[in-house]
Amino acid sequence: MPETKKITETQSNYNDLEQMDTISILKNMNREDKKVADAVALVIPQITKLVDALEDRFNKGGRLFYIGAGTSGRLGILDASEIPPTYGMPHDRVIGLIAGGDSAIRKAVEFAEDDIEQAWKDLSAFKMNKNDTVVGIAASGTTPYVIGGVRDAKAHGLLTACITNNPHSPLSKEADISMEVNVGPEFVTGSTRMKSGTSQKMVLNMISTALMIKIGRVKGNKMVNMQLSNNKLVDRGARYLIEELNVGYEEAEELLKLYGSVKKAMDAKGK
Structure with a gap:
């Protein structure tokens, strides 16, 4: 069976980028970025399903884990790290894990994302329970670390979800809830830290913010549980x-x- 075409690897809609002047580069990037919110809007039903499931599991003591590699892993860690100061939640309720461990946050760890068994080993250190949820993040939807983590989490009875930018990817087939955000080709071909990364950040914001609102960490429209740290x-x-x-x-x-x-x-x- 031929491999599913990866939209994240298709040719940019623009060519001869090095011949553009600065304002043309920036305007064309902005033109592409405007497509992201519309692409995210199409997966709101899937995000809704995840948040509603998370609310029940969270109220029973469950935790939310993000797993990813490279940019995707860093975005998950970013979202998780902002929950305690913004909403006053303990650091162990929303947790981000990256292939290669914490050192990979700043510097890429070669081939760490290619180990299909490592994510579950990383997750197991947290003594997973049936109310926990694992969300795999991978623009390509083919990252072994993420696929393996979602697969193994599901096999152990956990709720699983994924955020990806390629429809019908191997990752989507493993997850209970698949959020496939088709943002189209990147401005720089294959550079998924651009539109794909932006879409992932938006979806993560929606998941965690909606969850915190649903479990009572917001009053009216205010962050009444924020840490008074400055x-x-x-x-x-x-x-x-x-x-x-x-x-x-x-x-x-x-x-x-x-x-x-x-x-x-x-x-x-x-x-």
């Missing part, structure tokens, strides 16, 4: 309390110092 965030928290509690700035600051979070201050005041 002056900017303390100021933001104070302004939230001023708006919600009708108090002055100094009192809002004192409430934050006393209770440690916007949410706890609001709960104490019955709001």
